[in-house]
Amino acid sequence: MSATRTEPGSRTAAARLLSAFETIAGGQLPVRVRCWDGSVAGSADAEVTVAFRNRRALRRILWSPNELGLGRSYVAGDMEIDGDIFALLDGPEVIERVARRDLRTLDRAGIRRVVSSFLRLGAVGPPPAPPAEEIGRRRGSKHSKARDAAVVSHHYDVGNDFYRLFLGPSMVYSCAYWTDRDSGTLEQAQWAKLELICRKLELAPGMRLLDVGCGWGSMAIHAAREHGVSVVGVTISRQQCELATARVAEAGLSDRVQIRLQDYRDVDDGPYDAISSIGMSEHVGDSRLDEYANRLTSLLRPGGRLLNHAIASVAPLVTEKHPKPTFVDRYIFPDGELLPLSHVAGALERAGLEVRDSEALREHYARTLRQWVENLRRDWDEAVRLVGAARARTWLLYLAASALSFERGRITIHQVLAVRAGATGVSGMPLTRREWLVD
Template identity: 90%
Template sequence: MSATRPEPGSTTAAARLLSAFETIADGPLPVRVRGWDGSVAGPADAEVTVVFRNRRALRRILWSPNELGLGRAYVAGDMEIDGDIFALIDGPDVIERVGRRDLRTLDRASIRRVASTFLRLGAVGLRPPPPAEEIGRRRGTKHSKARDAAVVSHHYDVGNDFYRLFLGPSMVYSCAYWTDADTGTLEQAQDAKLDLVCRKLHLSPGMRLLDVGCGWGSMAIHAARHHGVSVVGVTISREQCELATARVAEAGLSDRVQIRLQDYRDVDDGPYDAISSIGMSEHVGESRIGEYADRLADLLRPQGRLLNHAIASVAPLVTERHPKPAFVDRYIFPDGELLPLSHVAAAFEQAGLEVRDTEALREHYALTLRRWVHNLRTNWDEAVRLVGAARARTWLLYLAASALSFERGRITIHQVLAVRAGSAGASGMPLTRGKWLGD
């Protein structure tokens, strides 16, 4: 990469901006910068150019000197990304070196240099209001039914047509299951994931399945159509419930699938032969994971199986010593919490369930997210028309950053299979994994 950079002492906005951010990053950045004055600085052959449209972008960063400030500037349109978004957030570690850098670790001379640059560029001023897409004050007790309903609505009730643009016809908002990274469509991989869940649950005709956090009904439809079960799907998203109900009717399965606008804590018509929870328990939270496990265990019949498919933390995302406002918490998953696998497994065991199998699908989610990013970028104009440029930018940044987080092992995802033992501890499980998968 050729490093055509401005001459030392250059006073253009772009040159000063690049110099300040490279001071924060403690070294050269593989990006090109364009200032509001039309000036450009950085490698001529960079794969991405960061465009600062106005000084307000700097004020956002100054008031929140981390990934939240950068995210606000991008979502608001004060800063734009021209080129490959993956090149910006992937390499090498641009976001890690700039957006997640604790400025207190800089030496005094560097702090003075950055502060002086921002002052000369006119970044000092009142705090700009956050973009409207950022969730405001959250009312009520965290993970109460009312607050959960409100924050889930913030994420999911943004328009079913928008989600369809990047999820595709499958309308499955969780990681697909790929047999090969280079072959197969997203729809085929999502179908394979749904069938994997059904086989792990050993679904067969006549059984009764509860699908917790049923989304747009894809799991419920697949289980009823291909495995002959009766399904109750529950969601607290009104838009998901409406579309899922319509999709069930269109599939001719209304006699076997019921979609409810209902919190899982209010389900009282057990027992069920099996329970699936796909991409839902991330909303439950550390304080409620025990209650979640207890409730689902109570709804299972003896020898009934539970499959919990959820993103998990690998290491703390925010430390207690240096807390930073998280972009994901403000814009994407308010109150969402990624728990380590050990916490989830312990909660199930304490609820009287026996954990029989866990499977990590980290690479599968990275592949899925890459496909979603491709779909969103391909349908960008329609996405902007449906939800506006700010929300479209929010999702693009979130999906791309998430793909890299899974690829680099910062977060992971597990399918945990548990069973409620019958009399004398009988699990009803075949002796080999292949047999209980139905292979």
């Protein structure tokens, strides 16, 4: 650390606060801290400064001494990040060392030091109300149709124009596929991803495709335009449905693409020749995964293919009786669950499908997220105008942290291709992946 660092023994608010956080973290943090009284502490050459605008920020952290408290402070504007957010998140795992620990991890002396610091800073008081952007009490059983519709609306129905800012013209809200390590635009990479899925499904004119969780219609439009198939896309987001329908009409594909505001569990007009599920099964939940797999299998003709494209955990799923609240669950993906690849493959096999291919795209998603962050920061003022500063902050924090999670291998993403076997057992699969290569 820099020699100009303020000594922890200093009595300024910033010095006391930095000392408390470093006690929790178990070592020095490569950041500067600025407090409401103008005091500053930390390394003079730090790339990022965390500014606490008021004592309310500390009360939020005191009442939720983990990532949720930090997230609430940032979203509410009680805490600001001056500098590159990646410099904060990608330091020696700064957030990992502070947000994922709490006072219970400290010895008694450490607890006394931290509590004493917060008392001296005037942080003790009633818990502040969470920012309005945090989802409130969820009604109904988890992953019921009504509750799924409500939480999906919380995530997706924040304004199509806002999503367009960082997703770009493709309006594809899932991992892109970069065919060149050093070049290529986001639009090219998203086109390549959609084309890769179409090739894995071996789409051809005259086939019927069901696109589950169709988003803003990009996959449906690509499959119909590039491969001549008829497509039904279903989503439970009203705003997505409205824009997807308009985009289909604008592309002149209304005779071949139908977008429905419909839960996948209510689709009953099979059989389909192929089914794509792109970034949707994260909303299904482990308890409903067999139901999901069985339902899609029932809609697939013998010999038909299913491609499930989903973010996954990288370790066996551990279910806690009383899980800690997380920023992602309260602000981004309520009720979302990232399941191990083994759970997804097992459910597909139990449903009677033959899993034929699985491709991990972890590095591709890290690059995609970095591009989304760049787009959001570039049009930050417009994002704030569209959805307000608090919601824009939630997305910047979420996208940046997600990029680092993929880069560090904490989470991953898989495209799993499965086939419903016919009476003859012939799958029609190519001998190699060569036929799927996208230039």
